Amino acid sequence: MYAVIETGGKQYRVAPGDTLDVELLEAEVGKSVTLDRVLFVGGDGKFAVGSPTVASAQVIAEVVDNHRGPKKVTFKMKRRKGYHKTIGHRQEQTKIKINEIKA
Secondary structure (H helix, E strand, C coil): CEEEEEECCEEEEECCCCEEEEECCCCCCCCEEEECCEEEEEECCEEEECCCCCCCCEEEEEEEEEEECCCEEEEEEECCCCEEEEEEECCEEEEEEEEEEEC
16 A cells, blocks of 8 residues: 655655655654645555545654755856855755555
8 A cells, every 4th residue: 555645845655664754844753743635545456536635544654863954055156256155055854654554
């Protein structure tokens, strides 16, 4: 069984046992979190498509770690003006492990 969930403005295809990095969730390490924005549930030849979400479907996940992602570097420059600027950004992320999909 698998599901498509939405969190942090992005969509992820998940199955039980998967580990993925999502945008920061307000949960402590070791606690379980319920993701309600389930857009699609499928498996065993059956599927359910939500409009926009599947009613009464949930994905139960455990928070493994809160960390910062890799640094993204942006370089701005205007030629012949002596202007250049380097900007860096690291996004806060949460690593979650999918335990169960309830459909």
